[in-house]
Amino acid sequence: MIKFNSLVKLHYSISNVDKIIFESTFSSEPVTVRIGDGTLPRKLEMTLYGLVVDSNQSMTLEPKDAFGLRDKSKTQTLDINMFPNKKMIKVDNIIEIDVKEKDGTVRPSFAMIKQVNGKDVLLDLNHPLAGHTIIFKVKIVDINE
DSSP states (O other): OOOTTOEEEEEEEEEETTOOEEEEOTTSOOEEEETTSSSSOHHHHHHHTTOOTTOEEEEEEOGGGTTOOOOGGGEEEEEGGGOSOGGGOOTTOEEEEEEEOTTSOEEEEEEEEEEEETTEEEEEOSOTTTTOOEEEEEEEEEEEO
16 A cells, blocks of 8 residues: 555556647656655645555646646746757757756756747757646556655
């Protein structure tokens, strides 16, 4: 039975309310997560407590409970010359960039190219599913307590 700190192997899918699947492990290998470590959205994690192997769960999460609301402050305009591979600079492409944190550390992050206007490239650093109501489906494969 799933409880706090359980190591859970599961299959999952993430879709929107229009049934468009963004990600799924059902046709590949399951993933392993530790309950309580913050890997899963809190509301989803709470619905897993008490489940056993072979249980199925489906939950609809509002944006604030899933990948967050869209945050306009998470956009950035960069000069196109800052990109070594200009062929990747196309609207809707997702690229990996280094982001400097307030404490000065640099971490990799993903950004979607929202607009290219001459030499200016507008990047959106919100999670691609931010602002979307999503449906999580999970099937519990194994539980180690």
